[in-house]
Amino acid sequence: MTDPLWLMIFVFVTYLIAGTIKGTLGLGLPTTALTIMTFFLSPFQALAINLVPMFLTNVWQFSRAKNIVTLMKRYAYFALGLAVTIFIGSFITGQLSSELVRFFVAGAVIIFALYNLAQRPLRLDPSHDKAWQLFFGVLAGIMGALTSMWAVPLVMYLLSRNLAPKDFVDAAGFLLLVGCIPLSVGYVATGIVTADVLGPAIAGTVGSLTGFQVGAKLRGFIHEALFRKVLLWFFLAMGVRMAIVAFYGA
Numbered sequence: 001m002t003d004p005l006w007l008m009i010f011v012f013v014t015y016l017i018a019g020t021i022k023g024t025l026g027l028g029l030p031t032t033a034l035t036i037m038t039f040f041l042s043p044f045q046a047l048a049i050n051l052v053p054m055f056l057t058n059v060w061q062f063s064r065a066k067n068i069v070t071l072m073k074r075y076a077y078f079a080l081g082l083a084v085t086i087f088i089g090s091f092i093t094g095q096l097s098s099e100l101v102r103f104f105v106a107g108a109v110i111i112f113a114l115y116n117l118a119q120r121p122l123r124l125d126p127s128h129d130k131a132w133q134l135f136f137g138v139l140a141g142i143m144g145a146l147t148s149m150w151a152v153p154l155v156m157y158l159l160s161r162n163l164a165p166k167d168f169v170d171a172a173g174f175l176l177l178v179g180c181i182p183l184s185v186g187y188v189a190t191g192i193v194t195a196d197v198l199g200p201a202i203a204g205t206v207g208s209l210t211g212f213q214v215g216a217k218l219r220g221f222i223h224e225a226l227f228r229k230v231l232l233w234f235f236l237a238m239g240v241r242m243a244i245v246a247f248y249g250a
Helices: 002-025 029-037 043-063 068-074 076-093 097-117 126-147 151-160 165-189 195-221 222-250
Strands: none
Touching: 002 029, 002 195, 002 222, 029 043, 029 097, 029 195, 029 222, 043 097, 043 165, 043 195, 068 076, 068 165, 076 126, 076 165, 097 126, 097 151, 097 222, 126 151, 126 165, 151 165
16 A cells, blocks of 8 residues: 555544544554554554554543552553563564564454453452562563554553552553653664654544544443454454464465
8 A cells, every 4th residue: 555645544544443442442442453454554564653643542541640640650660661671672673574573463462352352350469569560561561562562461460450440541541651652762763663654643643533532422322242242353353364364474
């Protein structure tokens, strides 16, 4: 897809779909967008385009958090492990082949789908919380550097804390934003992100924000649990298909 106008339209529609799913279910923005884009674009182009919508939507989410300073202190060890690992790993990603990156993205989609289908929160000893934060932060950083998706380790950790919904959203917004900054620096430095993705990325941001509003309005008219299950099975099927294509194309 080389025509700039058609690329922007494609990315807008992709993030409109992804934003609608996010607005309806509260999950799935990068998963949906990257799953669709990597079938039509190179994985590196998809990762580059995804950065701007992901960054700006997480700035918006974090700006609505309460007690921001307290939040940053509470999850400082997770943020440290995530930021350092994702920064180092982002320099490695640019050295990998397109098919290998596509395979990693497929793996992240599969893990995302399976974990959410299982719906079995971990039970972690709170007396070792700092160590758990570092462990899941590093794990999230590795996954984030390779795929631009680090929500699964993040959600696994946050669900183990049995947080109130507002506290969960605030913490997720903070830790998603923390990962975006070093990932952006690494991707720009290694040439994954270039100036030509700015137009499509802005189109994606507009699409995602529009989709949020659409999804919020649709939420009351659909059977959320059924829609969520069907969507996760779709992600699983697409992730497996993407992995098979990447394996035989390598």
